Amino acid sequence: MSKPASRLYIEDALQAGAAIAASEGHAHYLLHVMRASAGTVVKLFNGRDGEWEATVAIPAKKRVQFDVTRQTRAQVPMPDLWLAFAPVKRIEFMAEKASELGVAVLQPVFTRHTDITRVNVERLRANATEAAEQCERLTVPVVHEPVSFDKLIADWPTDRTLYVLDETGGGIPIAKALTAPHPAGFLTGPEGGFAQSELDALRQLPFVTAVGVGPRILRAETAALAALACWQALVGDWTQRA
């Protein structure tokens, strides 16, 4: 297999003829990891203008510029799927996989039994962006700063279903719960599970549906990824041929 063209997320506007200065990180990656040189073709996307081909130019030592040539894909809407999750040990893996599985928003949540007290949001953004670049997404997930459990449910939009991964066995089987492609989000707990008070609070909210993912006790990251895959398969963008 020949090496595929590098695909990079940038923030600049993309249009034919644009000349865009590469960030230091991208310049380093292209020159020293991908061994790119003047004339190397890359793909760029910014979450708004679709995907574009650009040619690498090196106007001065250590400076890299993208000369944007032509659009290769138009921007298309992404499924409107959020993932709220208590930080777990494998949080970077979770961000990467959720990005591949097409989430729009990643929201870390501190619950009562969450052991992890600090989240490196910049690191998560890098994980999610790298996964987006590799999986051919035209957007990158928005990674929010962590919030408390109380703030999450207080601020949750009431017209967005919050599917809670209920490890206590009380939830509706997930395939039965996922019936329509309306705005949705999943919430997964920490390794120690939700506190009883949290489960009680969730059950009283009209926008919450508790869902179950079978008889085995899944790790938090497994449950999250399984739920995202089921949503995409049943009501998301896996329902059509690629």
Place this chain on the structure above:
Amino acid sequence: MSKPASRLYIEDALQAGAAIAASEGHAHYLLHVMRASAGTVVKLFNGRDGEWEATVAIPAKKRVQFDVTRQTRAQVPMPDLWLAFAPVKRIEFMAEKASELGVAVLQPVFTRHTDITRVNVERLRANATEAAEQCERLTVPVVHEPVSFDKLIADWPTDRTLYVLDETGGGIPIAKALTAPHPAGFLTGPEGGFAQSELDALRQLPFVTAVGVGPRILRAETAALAALACWQALVGDWTQRA
């Protein structure tokens, strides 16, 4: 949260009153990782006799014995789901997650574009077993020695549907393909994808169904786990309340 009881997979027969010598590995784990002592209660399963409670005894220095007391769960049948996969860099992760997601059989397959040439099967068995212990399974997946692609399809049971994760976009959307809980297996390719000759060979087999998992290019391990989750949710043991 109090520390949950250790849950261990052993090969010995389990019945009330049995006294079972722990393996060196289990003895080390119990004494030095879990800080168990004489009287500590553990759970044991062997894939045949359900789950049993046992009390740790230490009849001599460095020797650990399980005194089996009572059955806590009867053996129940597991879904009959196989995963055949080209080895990828994150192969141990794949074994762990597939175990959580309830596969019965893990079959490494060397395809034309598989970069990895050796598989540590013992290591995969350990990953799958540890995940089974943690996720409350009553069985551990069988991990077979790797086979060639040609041998896989020559030996595949013709009454078992082989769902091929088709990254070329030619497959049926996965939720449309998974309609009945008959014996099934998934096949995922290596990072470089299947060779055209492999795809051609697969398409001619009556037991093969090519399935698609949406417009993004998933890493091999992501595609495998997504597919297993969809199968469990749609036709496996996630269709009932836990």
